[in-house]
Amino acid sequence: xxxxxxxxxxxxxxxxxxxxxxxxxxxxxxxxxxxxxxxxxxxxxxxxxxxxxxxxxxxxxxxxxxxxxxxxxxxxxxxxxxxxxxxxxxxxxxxxxxxxxxxxxxxxxxxxxxxxxxxxxxxxxxxxxxxxxxxxxxxxxxxxxxxxxxxxxxxxxxxxxxxxxxxxxxxxxxxxxxxxxxxxxxxxxxxxxxxxxxxxxxxxxxxxxxxxxxxxxxxxxxxxxxxxxxxxxxxxxxxxxxxxxxxxxxxxxxxxxxxxxxxxxxxxxxxxxxxxxxxxxxxxxxxxxxxxx
Numbered sequence: 001x002x003x004x005x006x007x008x009x010x011x012x013x014x015x016x017x018x019x020x021x022x023x024x025x026x027x028x029x030x031x032x033x034x035x036x037x038x039x040x041x042x043x044x045x046x047x048x049x050x051x052x053x054x055x056x057x058x059x060x061x062x063x064x065x066x067x068x069x070x071x072x073x074x075x076x077x078x079x080x081x082x083x084x085x086x087x088x089x090x091x092x093x094x095x096x097x098x099x100x101x102x103x104x105x106x107x108x109x110x111x112x113x114x115x116x117x118x119x120x121x122x123x124x125x126x127x128x129x130x131x132x133x134x135x136x137x138x139x140x141x142x143x144x145x146x147x148x149x150x151x152x153x154x155x156x157x158x159x160x161x162x163x164x165x166x167x168x169x170x171x172x173x174x175x176x177x178x179x180x181x182x183x184x185x186x187x188x189x190x191x192x193x194x195x196x197x198x199x200x201x202x203x204x205x206x207x208x209x210x211x212x213x214x215x216x217x218x219x220x221x222x223x224x225x226x227x228x229x230x231x232x233x234x235x236x237x238x239x240x241x242x243x244x245x246x247x248x249x250x251x252x253x254x255x256x257x258x259x260x261x262x263x264x265x266x267x268x269x270x271x272x273x274x275x276x277x278x279x280x281x282x283x284x285x286x287x288x289x290x291x292x293x
Contacts, residue, residue, distance in 0.1 A: 002060055004028075004035040004086070004113070005053035007046045007073055009065030017065045017090040020106055024064070024088075027110050040069070050076025054083045060292075062113060066091015067133060071270045074289055075130050078123065084290040086113040092151075092159070092202060093271060096133045099197035099212055100293035113292045120288035121212040122196045127280055131270045132289065134195030134207065137259055137280060138174050139222070139230075141268035143167045143201070148273070164201075168231060173224035174265060179258035180219065188224035194257050194282045198240070200271075208240030209251065217282060219252040257282040 010018035021037055028035050036058070040046050050061045050073045061083050063073040070087055077083040088109045089097035100121075103109050124131045147163030154162060176192065178185050196212045198205055210218040225233065225248050233249075236242040243249055259280045267274045 002033055002116075003058045004033060004060045004062060005050070005058035006035065006037045006062045006064055006088075007040065007049050007053075007069070008037060009040050009046065009063075009069040009091070012065030012069055012091040014092075017069075017088075020064060020088065020090055023106050024110070027107060031114060033114075044072060046072035047076040047079070049073075050083070051080050054080040058083075060084050060086055060113065062086035062088060064088045064090055067093050067095055067270050068272060070096055071130065071132060071272070074123075074132055078130065078285075078287065078289060084118060084292060086292045093200070095199040095202065096197050096270075098199045098203065099133070099210070100291065102293055116292065118290050118292045119213055120290050122215060122217075123285035123287065123289050124194070124196060124217065124282060125285055126194070126267065126269060126282045127274070127276065129269050129272075129274065130285070131195075132212075133197035133270045134193055134200045135267065135269045135282065136191060136193040136195075136200075137176070137261070137265060137267055137276070138189055138191035139167060139171050140191055140193065140201065140206075141266035141273060142171060144268045144271060145266050145273050164234065168227055168234075171227075175262045177260040178221070179256075179260075180252050181254040181256055187221065189221055190225050190230065191220070191222040192259060193220045194218075200268075204237045205240035206237055206242075208243060209253075213288070215284065216253045216255060217257060217284065219254060219257060221250040221252070223248055223250070255284055 063070040126135045143163045150162050151159045193206050194217050195207050198207050198210045207218045264277045267276045
């Protein structure tokens with residue numbers, strides 16, 4: 001029999017996720033399934049909670065939070081070797097949920113899990129970090145770094161928009177060597193995004209061509225562009241129309257990507273920021289992740 005463990009990140013979405021506990025209980029009281037709700041207390045808690053839950057016989061582990069919570073629960077499932085991921089989007093971004101067309105209404109999201117419709121999606125690995133959605137280098141990683149500070153004052157998706165505007169006025173581009181499935185190229189870039197998902201940053205459709213389960217990374221390279229042109233290009237990302245600007249935006253599809261940077265920079269992995277120097281390697285994991293969607 002299916003047993004469900006709900007892992008809630010109480011600080012996700014500025015406390016929105018924590019408020020969903022009564023609604024989950026109300027919904028589940030009429031469902032003839034064993035379930036449990038647990039709250040995380042600190043970063044990485046959800047990884048261990050998911051692993052322990054699977055050991056205790058819970059075969060569906062539901063991340064109640066944002067993309068960071070989803071990432072942690074996914075790591076716990078993958079390290080356990082079995083289990084299915086469920087998602088109740090309730091964070092700031094919820095971008096993987098957008099790609100997987102998971103409803104933002106809690107009852108509808110629970111219906112998806114209970115009905116049992118699922119697919120197996122690709123898992124990316126970058127410098128030993130697992131990611132399900134998008135990892136990137138360049139302008140957006142610096143945006144996320146700046147947004148971390150802004151979120152202390154603005155705890156909504158508009159924090160990311162403010163972060164973008166602030167970063168656009170100071171960003172100078174990056175010199176990189178790109179290796180895409182053994183094809184080498186030197187580039188002056190504003191951004192390189194590699195992913196399985198279509199959206200990041202709370203709904204920016206950066207990879208409109210991405211398919212989460214096709215066995216390939218989808219890659220977008222935004223070449224170094226003057227600030228004024230970037231300001232003009234940016235609004236088109238909301239609808240994925242930026243890919244029409246062929247001179248500035250290049251699209252690739254690959255199994256392996258290597259990026260070598262001249263200077264120290266940041267790597268954005270599903271919204272988490274890591275310092276990197278020199279080489280960054282993206283590969284697709286041999287195993288896929290089952291997820292209700």
